[in-house]
Amino acid sequence: MLDTVKSIGWKVRQYKILFAFFLYFLGSSTIACARILPDEIENELRRAGVAEESVGIVVQPVDGQKPILALNADIAFHPASTMKVVTTYAALELLGPHYRWKTNAYVTGKLEEGVLHGDLIIKGSGDPSFSQKDLWLFVREIQDSGIHEIRGNIVLDRSVFGKTGYDPAAFDDAPLKPYNAGPDGLLLNDRKVEIRFIPDIVRDKVNVAMEPRMNGIAIIPPVAASSACGNWQNGMDIHFDDRIAYFEGQYPLACGEKTLSVHPYQMSDIRYFGSIFEKLWRESGGVFNGHVIEGTVPPEAQIVARWNSPALGMIVNAVNKISNNVRARQLLLALGVEFRGEGVTTEDGVDVVMKWLAEKGIGTDKVVIENGSGLSRDEKITPSTMAWILRVAYESPVMPELVSSLPIVGRDGTMSKRLVNSEIAGKAHVKTGAINDVRAIAGYVLAKSGRRYLVVCMVNHPDAGYARPLLDSLLNWTYEKG
Incomplete structure (x- = not known):
């Protein structure tokens, strides 16, 4: 009888030990x-x-x-x-x-009576938030330094980042989607374009407006269609390179005015930034007939303007x-x-x-x-x-x-x-x-x-x-x- 009680007591202690371990692991x-x-x-x-x-x-x-x-x-x-x-x-x-990012403007050559006989260099630091409005104010600051005509080139220095070999189609084969834009030392506007399709029912055509506006980009609008609106985006293909924005296909007039955000991935980074800069430079009264090229700030360059990002x-x-x-x-x-x-x-x-x-x-x-x-x-x-x-x-x-x-x-x-x-x-x-x-x-x-x-x-x-x-x-x- 005593042996039986001892046996039962030992088993109870075993179960208690096992239960304690269970509670420990359950809690931890x-x-x-x-x-x-x-x-x-x-x-x-x-x-x-x-x-x-x-x-x-x-x-x-x-x-x-x-x-x-x-x-x-x-x-x-x-x-x-x-x-x-x-x-x-x-x-x-x-x-x-x-922490703030800095975008600086430098010049080479001589400045005589508002004419820069040399290059204007824009050096980026990878500012994530640099916008068209920021660039417009930056252009004004450059012009306020006394420069109104550039007789050299505009040089864009993006060397803060190395070559990434970024492929905008790699994630989901949708490179036009704004979320697929890649990083850039001179990122501007999140590297996107807002496209407005404006139907003209009287003339049976579709007008296209873009924001930001770009210098030297020809626009070929889609063909006006009399069909129902439906999934209108599937009715056209968009080709957007360094010289042309081509909307191949149809846009139903029944859609009314629509806006589409795109990432113009076929356009080079230099062309994207440069065409917007040129447009703002001329709209602000500046003169420029040179080229926009990629390069780096030379040792002899002098700084003329600075832009600081938000914190x-x-x-x-x-x-x-x-x-x-x-x-x-x-x-x-x-x-x-x-x-x-x-x-x-x-x-x-x-x-x-x-x-x-x-x-x-x-x-x-x-x-x-x-x-x-x-x-x-x-x-x-x-x-x-x-x-x-x-x-x-x-x-x-x-x-x-x-x-x-x-x-x-x-x-x-x-x-x-x-x-x-x-x-x-x-x-x-x-x-x-x-x-x-x-x-x-x-x-x-x-x-x-x-x-x-x-x-x-x-x-x-x-x-x-x-x-x-x-x-x-x-x-x-x-x-x-x-």
Whole structure:
């Protein structure tokens, strides 16, 4: 009898030990607690037709050590544009919120009575935000220095970045899409053109206007059509090179006036910047009959005008709120320039970010950065690593700039039309990510309890496009239950 009691007692102790180990791993492992999902999240998973293994989740208090919800947290996922959180945080911390880019104008030769007998050189530093308005003010500043006629060439110095061999069709074979614009040492207007199609019903034709206006570009408009509007963009092909903008096909008059943003990838970078500069130079009363060429600033050149960009703390707003891809690429290269010098490539910027993450104690073994924008089929990160970055960022001196750059749920940016009528509207800052087969969010939620949580969710699945309600449900759940 005594032996039997001892045997039972030993077995009970064994079960207690096993149960203690179970509780330990349940509390300490994000993978272990991954299997317990709230009903509303499970329901949205089923509605979306997305398998559980295709979703990674971490929800954790910003001041806590363990997540309250996790799923596949240590599996590497494609993050889409949530990768911009990593890029912008790195830029803010390594460059500083007050960092500014400089665009300078230099001259060679002699200036006599307003006539420059030499070249005007424009040197870029990779300013992500340089716009047509900025260029117009810069032109005025150059002319205010006393230059009204240039009898040499206009030389564009883009050497701050090395040759990248960038292919705008590589990502999705849609090089005309503005999001496929590549980085440039003299980036202007995000390297895009706004095209307005203006029907003239009386004359049965279509007029085309472009912004920015370019010098020396001939426009051949599409043929007017009497058909229904429908999917009008599929009715024409656009060819946009250094000399001509040709719209081959038809434009239905029934469409009325429409606007289309394009990336004129067939036009050279020199031609894009140069044709806009020439137009503004002449419209401002300047005279120029030379050529626009690529080159570098010679040692004897003298500076005549300077342009400073807005502070980085402001520039990251466009990168995150509207998910500007080319500006994210510029930021990554700027990190390379700051720590490696001019002539850098994207790989230099990637190396800077990876070393910075490692120095902060953030594991990089499952992190892949290709261009820093998330517009990539190669970029990867685990939800737990993204959560770690968000937590470290929240304790950083640049936290205010980073958090304020993220879209506010139901209010602005890519979250402006989501959860508008929910209680969470205005109480969460969340970066979104969306490419084919990928949907993601990463950011911060101020819960109803008054406690702040970091939220990460990545969906990699052919039906990821149906997962938006899942992401929104997770945000709502965090707000209500956190």
